[in-house]
Every structure is written in structure tokens, then in C-alpha cells.
Amino acid sequence: MDLEFIKRETLKDKPKDETKLGFGRIFTDYMLMMKRDNTRGWFYAAIEPFGDLSLSPAALVLHYAQEVFEGLKAYRGGGGRILLFRPWENMKRMALSAARLSMQPFDSDFLLNSIYELVKREKDWIPAAPGTSLYIRPTYIGIDPFVGVAAAEEYLLYVILSPVGAYYPRGLEPVDIFVENNYVRTVRGGTGTTKAGANYAISLLAGEEAHQKGFSQVLWLDGVEKTYIEEVGSMNIFFKIDGEIITPALQGSILPGVTRDSIIRIARDKGMPVSEKRISIYEIEEAQADGKLEEVFGSGTAAVVSPVGKLVWGDKTIVVGDGGMGQVTRMLYDTITGIQYGRIEDPYGWTYELK
Numbered sequence: 001m002d003l004e005f006i007k008r009e010t011l012k013d014k015p016k017d018e019t020k021l022g023f024g025r026i027f028t029d030y031m032l033m034m035k036r037d038n039t040r041g042w043f044y045a046a047i048e049p050f051g052d053l054s055l056s057p058a059a060l061v062l063h064y065a066q067e068v069f070e071g072l073k074a075y076r077g078g079g080g081r082i083l084l085f086r087p088w089e090n091m092k093r094m095a096l097s098a099a100r101l102s103m104q105p106f107d108s109d110f111l112l113n114s115i116y117e118l119v120k121r122e123k124d125w126i127p128a129a130p131g132t133s134l135y136i137r138p139t140y141i142g143i144d145p146f147v148g149v150a151a152a153e154e155y156l157l158y159v160i161l162s163p164v165g166a167y168y169p170r171g172l173e174p175v176d177i178f179v180e181n182n183y184v185r186t187v188r189g190g191t192g193t194t195k196a197g198a199n200y201a202i203s204l205l206a207g208e209e210a211h212q213k214g215f216s217q218v219l220w221l222d223g224v225e226k227t228y229i230e231e232v233g234s235m236n237i238f239f240k241i242d243g244e245i246i247t248p249a250l251q252g253s254i255l256p257g258v259t260r261d262s263i264i265r266i267a268r269d270k271g272m273p274v275s276e277k278r279i280s281i282y283e284i285e286e287a288q289a290d291g292k293l294e295e296v297f298g299s300g301t302a303a304v305v306s307p308v309g310k311l312v313w314g315d316k317t318i319v320v321g322d323g324g325m326g327q328v329t330r331m332l333y334d335t336i337t338g339i340q341y342g343r344i345e346d347p348y349g350w351t352y353e354l355k
């Protein structure tokens, strides 16, 4: 299949003030569009003008949520270099997400190369101010006009781009987290390991209720015993307890984060002990009572590393360290962002430079 190019007549104005980009509301001039049906297989791929989709109101995705997505970024490094961070991992995860939702497989290499073409064409949209980036959102949906519960036979796979602002315009600030002990996000065997849009729909209510209580993030506990730590709304979570870095093991209900994997690798390379294991909220409470809960942080593409100041669990408040940001959290943030923006050497082969 060849990648076509469909030119748009007029280009949009690019944002002038890169300090006011925010997240996810501004989109570039073009998008990547791929189409598949069961008779022709993948039959269309083009870089097209960004625009509305036309779907039947009966389209399967609108009724039964057969949708998966990804989130990655292109970074503007020194000298105008354009860098992507482990993008092949996002392709792999999207393929696994699609398989879990009974969606037809796609050619990950073709998709990734087409994303490279799209980002190159839109390179002038990649902001340069510190901490900014171009967010890349691949989305895959089943679109048959058929109101019956079945896997789709017709699909759209598209990729849109959005210049995004710095996550920490005022510097890294610890967040307070609400430990959710009423709603659950997923259970083992469910879809928690995937980036299915439905996972996020079912987490909105907990997020809203936590917001009303003054928290920006929810920490999910396991869906059966509501005891073991899973992850935060859009981040994996790490604890530093008595010198050891601990993160919940990938046991079939949490998202295998690319940032999570990178942090584990970097921390181990720096000689720190890292365990992936089941860890309960009671153990966290106990560690704090013993004065051993040194650092807590979330990890994800959006925030990179997000220090946690407090965990509020029922009527208990678990204060982390001295409530400020820990040294390991800072080091990991500096190292990962250093690699992503090409400020420090990448010893892992994680960055891909677009030329």
C-alpha cells in the first residue's frame, strides 16, 4: 500500500504563544488516515487535511466502544532536531490493545513509517519552548454501520497531532492523590493492560468525585480486594521505601507504561534496587508510619515523572517524605527528559531522530 498525500488549500495559523498551548485542543493541518475492510484488507493510506469524520450513526464504535488509541510525542531538540521516544513500543502496545478488542491487525512498521512522514510534514508545528512537544495520537476504530454486538469488519486507523504545552509551567510540584476505594478500573483478565478508550470512560466518575474533593488524580486499587496498588489515572506509580524503588508488577490489569519501563531501566543502571511486585496500600501506610516512605511518583508520557506529596485513603492521610519532591524523582525526571530532548546522550537506543 502506498502512502498518498492530499494537499489542503489553506494552512491554519500556528499558535504564536507557546506558553499558552495547554493540552489537546489545537490540531495541525494534516492527519494520517488508513482504511480497512474484510474484503480488501488495508486498502487506503493517506496524509490528508485534518477534518471531521463522516460515520453512520450506527457505526459500531459509537455503540460498543471498539476503539483503542496511543499517546506519544515528538520533541524539538537542540539545533532543531526532531526526536521521538521509543515510538515502536507504542506501536506494539497498540497492536496488543487491538487484538484484545478483537480488531484486525495492522502493519506496525507501515504505521510507524507513516507517522514519521506525517510528523516530518508537520514539523513546523513542533513547539520549541522548554517542556513543550507535539503530541501524537493514533486512534483505531471499528465503523461498520451495524447495530449488533460483533467485531467490526470495517476500520479507520488515523493519527492526529497536537502541539502541547509544558506539563509543569511552574516547575515540578508534588500532587495530592485520592486513593479510590469505591469504584474499580479493571480486573485481571479485563482490558486494563490496553489503551481502550472505554477504560477511560469508566474512570471519569471517580475522577470527578475526587476533583470535587480537591484532588487532581485518583490512585486505583485492585478490582477484587481493593488492597493492592494498581496505577494512577494516566500514570503508573512508583514508591521509594527504605532505599528500594517499588512499582506494582504487570499482572494483567495495569497499563505497561513506556515511561515505567524506561524508569526501571534507568534506576537499575544507576545502581538502585528496583522491584516489580504486588504492594498493598497497607504496606504503604506502614512504611510511612515507620518513617520509610521516602518518595512516591507517577510516570507517563504526559507528565514524565510526577511527584506525589500525599495519598489520602479514606480518613487517613499518608504524607510522603517531607511532602516535597525527592531526589530520585528529580534525577529520573532530568534523565528521561534529557534523553527525550537530546540534551544528554541516549545509551539505550530509545530515541529516533527524524531526518
Ligand SMILES: Cc1ncc(COP(=O)(O)O)c(C=O)c1O
Binding pocket: 071, 231, 232, 233, 234, 235, 236, 255, 256, 257, 258, 259, 260, 299, 300, 301, 302
Ligand atoms: C492508564 C495509564 N497508565 C499508565 C500510563 C503511562 O503510560 P506511558 O508511560 O506509556 O505513557 C498511561 C498513559 O499512557 C495511562 O493512560
